[in-house]
Amino acid sequence: AVSCPDKGTILLGGRRDVNETEIEVGVPVLSKVPFVNRFFTNSMTSKLETTTLLLIRPEIIIQQEAEDLLFPGLSDQMSGSSSGGRF
DSSP: OOOOOTTOOEEEEEEEEEEEEEEEEEOTTGGGSTTTGGGSEEEEEEEEEEEEEEEEOOOOOOHHHHHHHHSTTHHHHHHHGGGTOOO
């Protein structure tokens, strides 16, 4: 069990991905010849690291307060409706 204050943040989990790519570019014929290929080949390595976190932020909502914020005056109209008032 985990306890959290109202509007507090909880870390549920995460994931880290590492992607490494090596690219080799060269002159078509000369890049395949041993010893000579060093002068006609270009190699590059790129590394991409990605971190994903799963966070939740619970918020306690009291029904009456939420209704008053979304529909101001509705509770007044509802209480007046029993006396024959209209919306």
